Amino acid sequence: MSETVFTYAAPALKFGTGSSGEIGHDLRQLGARRVLLVTDPGVAATGHPARIAERLVGHGLEVTTYDEAHVEPTDESLAHAIAFARDAGPFDAVVAVGGGSSIDTAKAVNLLTTNPGELMDYVNAPVGKALAPTERLLPLVAVPTTTGTGAESTTICVLDVLSLHVKTGISHPALRPTLAVVDPALTATQPAMVTAAAGMDILCHALESYTARWYAEFDAKQPEQRVPYCGANPISDLWSERAMDLLAGAFRRAVHDGEDEQAREQMAMAATFAGLGFGNAGVHIPHANAYPIAGRVRDYRPAGYPDEPIVPHGMAVALTAPEAFRFTFDAVPERHLRAARLLDPSAAGDGPDVLPGVLTRLMRDIGIPNGLAEVGYAEADVDDLVAGAVQQQRLLATAPVSPTEEDLASVFRRSMEHW
Template sequence: MEPTAAAGTESVFTYGAPALKFGVGAAEEIGYDVAQLLGERAGARVLVVTDPGVRAAGHADAVAERLVAAGLDATVFDGVHVEPTDRSLEEAVAFARDGGPWDAVVAVGGGSAIDTAKAVDLLTTNDGDLMDYVNAPVGRARAPRNPLVPLVAVPTTTGTGSESTTICVLDVLDQHVKTGISHPRLRPTMAVVDPRLTLSQPAGVTAAAGMDILCHALESYTARPFTAGARKRPEDRVPYCGANPIADMWSERALAVLAGAFRTAVRHGDDLEAREQMALAATFAGMGFGNAGVHIPHANAYPIAGRVRGFHPTDYPSDEPMVPHGMAVALTAPEAFRFTFESSPERHLHAARLLAPASAYDASPGLLPQVLVDLMRDIDLPAGLGAVGYAESDVGDLVEGTMKQQRLLATAPREVTEDDIAGILRASMELW
């Protein structure tokens, strides 16, 4: 039966979020929490997914020990690749399929660990291979047929918001593009956010990941409104439904919290109060963009990260060239928001004033870009695409990669052409 308002303008938005446990010491209760999710079944099998650095810091094994103390059987996989690729995800899935079945999956780490855990959960409960589920046009965009087992995310970085979202992000190596898998079933069952686990996050990672928080909030707040377009059928609704009152609330709060904590967290990494505020901001922003969506800066970020040649960021452990995701997002954000300003001047100005209250009397399209540039300089991010190895000659390839991200560009508040993206990229070569 068709909904009665099917022919009219959209009037419905959706909202989803994981169960949340937040605060210093929250990770110490992980055994109890997972046991409750599994009905206190003694010996239930749990796969802990992490990366070598997080395991070396002791966080993953501490989680596994608490699971065992709660009567569960825990196995640790520590092969997560920083900035996951199709190859690294396939290796993780092969490990999990060989050792399964699993009753639950627990991710301990940053977005890379959480996204890897999502892929593992998806492909140990459903048939097919990774590219069956990757977003079109890169992959085949198949939806999972079977429910996933409970996934609990324990973030050790503040930025990705993956603990709140329905998205798994990866680099597809042979296509030199970053893309994702998107489906409501990928949203973690529970997020356990313990700010104490982020104290070991170095300044460079804090800066890049913090810009991811910031852009999550800004992009969801300035996304096209959920009322844009015709009424959808229930089966056609997607997790990214556009700006809406509930997502707006979380995004605005994330911006306000960031304004007081971001610079301190980068400069004084042992400041637990600043770390707690950054963790709150990441959680709030995840609850916002995980429903409203992101748009141009994130769409640009995928080819920027996927086509990097020789850039090595400070404080990242990988020997491979990489542009961290949050950094890739930030590099075109000032010019992207200059482009989107005309769609909602009041939102762009309000966001800028939340981040920099002293700028309250400036009402120009350049206000938000300037606030972002000032922040990026203060936290020592690269000064534009040129600083991470790109040149004017790369614009065509980057535009091609961006235009593949139609799932994200559909959330942009203005229609975006190839020429528009090219202009944003050229203007982002040197930001200061």
């Protein structure tokens, strides 16, 4: 029997310039007194977290700041944050100020300061034990400062398990933030490459949700089998379409002129909307491929990021996106074409090349590397990359057509150089 039900959930949202100044009030409404603020060193350097902490103190809240969230969290970095919070707590609310890394770190800290056990107990199987939390988590207010990850809307915390060289996650509805506060003014400090990479993440959230397997094409689930990600559905479609529409108008402008306030605001809105979409539909092949691409980095060091080897998440997602959507085209051609037209109304044609063409033109314009080769991978790495991607079965199951290992190898191989 086919599925007849889809689900939808979202954090409460406060959107607009100045909204980050109201968090003290919001936290008091949530009953908070002792607050843990989680951020990372780069975001801390912008001064936003300190300003927010000061406002919280002005509202009579006690604030402890943890500013060592690691960009692209690891099991070690999360363990460090959890140990800090267990030691400095108890708290009755958590505020995350930063990109997906800070927000995901806050999710893990929230989980492990309210529930027993250790990180690996909750990490997705087969890497971890995939236990469900048994105790109620604290209210979590997420304040994104990069317009990309949608982490403020989602139920997932992504991490590298260093000893296994694998990127995986923790996924449970209880991890979803209580309130997302999206203040476009906080995103004006993003370097151009961060805007470009994070923007590709937004775009792929929207595109992957929009082309995900339709919810009614899965087998019927029992209520206890439902997961936060239920495939494309009438609600995720609304968010994804509107996000693509906003990106079409703002993405290139936001990368090329960081001072363009309207473009920044539209990117912040696109990120939020795409997050609300993929937070319910799910993502698929480009995100599955991104795990090994980011996790097995050797020595690629992009501008605008901390000086260490890193393929930023959004860039890792983008690098195989054109070829992934060429591969999925036949499963839902009309959605691929409609997405291409939303992103570029002048895109002509009606075949599998249309969407990859729109994507590669965009990637070239905004300075994304021209394929996997440029970030240090070669033909010899393909088997290893495939081995990493196939571990993301939860994501691959959301694709409109299930890729075999050969299919994935072909996507990686064709993604070495895009133009």
